[in-house]
Amino acid sequence: MAVGADIPAPATPLRAWLTGIAGRAEGLLLPVLALLAGFAVFAVFLLLLGKNPATFYALVYKAGFGTAFSWNNTLSRAAPLLFSALCVAVPARLGLVVIGGEGAIVLGGVMAGGLAMLLAGWPAILAMPLLALMAALVGAIWIGAVGALRQWRGVNETIASLLLAYIAIALMNHLVEGPLRDPASLNKPSTAPLAESLRVGDLPGWNVHWGLAVAVVCCILCWVLIERTTTGFGARIAGGNVRAAQVQGLPVTRLVVGFTALGGAFAGLAGYFEVSAVHGSANASLASGYGYTGILVAFLARHNPLAIIPVALLLAGFEASSGLVQRRMDLPDATMTVLQGFVFVSILASETLTGRISLTAWLNRKDTA
């Protein structure tokens, strides 16, 4: 007797077309509104601190997107965000909330830094793919274990992934300060610097490393996997209703372990590029919070791998402007974390409005009103 079922399709082709657009726009409108709401609340926070929000947002624009230099800065920060957002978004299609991508990033980085010491004499054409592959593999095992624990032991994947991230960070600290430490690294314990031949260079004509291009390609491939292949469709069924997937005989366990491992592999790649393109060696800088910002990116993008690309750019811009904002406005370095916190809470709150703010209904209402 659900009355909604009987609401007929709009009559005219124009109306149908508009409704189609509106249906798509709804998915966009809600996160954008939530983002703006988060910014607004943060503006109030700044006012309470006695700072001018307009100055703040102008500075963010200038430092994140204003000049060629700031674009370079933003883009090179976007690469790890894209990867770590995929680590959240891919398992999310199965209904899993994995928030421990940081752990896989860190371990992927350590794997790259440690293994590079052994591969010093190898030709780059063999060594570089091997490093990337092994970093991805470590990430895949780390986050895949979260899926396996959930499937076989009933452990909540959110808690497990978060706790495993702490273990991963402790493991990294142990390795770079102990067995893998380069004796030459005095102030900041690190693995030995990567041989020049193993460093990942910049995109031709840009001041941004190749990781960005690889990350964008990964986002597109993930979208294709989820939206265009039967495996992705099976995963969406399992994410939509696991009982229905079981009745259909779909290999739910394989899907859960496979998709969590795939997400982890992307996070591992993020660690690889951080070491081989940015830091040059594995050290505590790997745990710089990209894994956590990636959660925000994925949720803002509603776990759509293509939407992750613009959202990651936006948040990378914020991260890039952090230094300038600190210097010019005398704000603490936690400022950006506070902003991200506000945005995240408002995104989560906006989820409850899904389907309530309806452009479609509004369009079709005009007739009777």
Add this chain to the structure above:
Amino acid sequence: MHAAQPIQSPLPAVGIETVGMTMRFGSFTALDDVSIKVRPGSFHALLGENGAGKSTLVKCIMGFYHASAGSLLIDGFDGNVTDPRDAHAKGLGMVYQHFTLVPALTAAENLVISRADVPAVVNWEHEMTGLQAFMAAMPFRVPLSEPVHRLAAGEKQKLEILKQLYLGRRFLILDEPTSVLTPDEADEVLGHVRKLCEAGELSVLMISHKFREVTAFADEVTVLRRGRRVGGGMVADLSHQDMAAMMMGDAKPAAPAAREVTTGETVLALEGVRARDRSGLKEIAIDGLTIRAGEIVGIAGISGNGQMELMEILTGQRPVSAGTIAVKGAPYGATRAEARRHKVRYLPEEPLQNACAPRMTVSENIGFRSFDVDVGGTRFWLAPGEMKRRAARLVTDYKVKTASLDSPIAALSGGNVQRAVLSRELDGEVDILIISNPCFGLDFTAVAEIRSRIMSARNQGTAVLLMSEDLDEILELADRVMVMSEGRLVYECTAAEADIPTIGHHMGGHA
């Protein structure tokens, strides 16, 4: 505090009247100029097919919706109900199809917390005295200090009605109140309600699909069809045929498919199967169950006696600790490949919860069986165009009413979800069909159509395992009847020798 006081002297029943009630959603008119009158102390039945506007009408009365036009009179005065809380204050109450009690709390606690003015600290001694006095004044009672989850379904429904009376409601809307009750429980509950009406303490508007209940308990009836009032009158003047004719208009329900003589090999065989039940405490034990092609085996039983677990065993959702499941002689583990090779299909109960992804579209949900099938094998790339075409064909064939193929399936009514899932599972060749409660909560045109589809699948050689809590359904469809009680198959007979009292005894575990 007035509502807190138990009702000592009965308040008089409240009567209501809708005048030209109209409700439009966008360009769609769900309710069109409906005027009905429920006199104080009368038991009024509201009949209609799915989508006829029954729910819309009662939601307008209760203030969930604001009618686009028309008005509501309460005891002859302008009702002007602004929201459900206001409706409650004016003495209008509603009992839903599904229970709204808190299972872990006792009946007494449920009654007290349902009040609008529960004090911060409850004086239970005082409340219990009041509740006992209230119960004593009622024509039927339920144990006050028992947790609700220990009460039988009939007791719970009685408690729901008592709760409304306790809250001072004197006009009740009952939305299919007996759909979760056994026939005996239904008769008892409705009998009590009827007595309250006769005593002038209550007026009732009951949404129902069951003519038997309407004839036995209601005095007046109103029939809706496509949002309009198409008939009604005193129940005494109307036969079942009259009411059915009003409900359906020109539409004719599918004639029951004739049972043809079929022969066939055994295709599904369970032997010595053992598994844990849902609680993990009891055992499901199926010693022997075989079904041959072209046969419907019906498993009767009261809900919760292992039917759900048997379904889960057959769909591979529940691990088996011993025994064998064989399909056409080969061991069967319910993987997608096996189900496809042997053409095994499933229709679990409550398909929206058990067989659909509610937020995916109608066309995607219809594609669950076939999305990875290609000529002669499986496919890697999705074929959205083909999925759409298949869904369009099945939606037409099975008369699924949906705004569009791209609507989320959760937006469809229960009957239409059922048809959509049935269309998916019956499409193509089917050798084994395993069904549970296929007609639960559906109106009778939908029921007749779904049963006739099941029968015609049987006639074409499908082996059907039908688990149902509706004994009439089993007796109508099955070639062989089995009874499940406490996780075991305790009785078996052919349809010809089926005897309702004997089956009933076995269902109750008394034989």
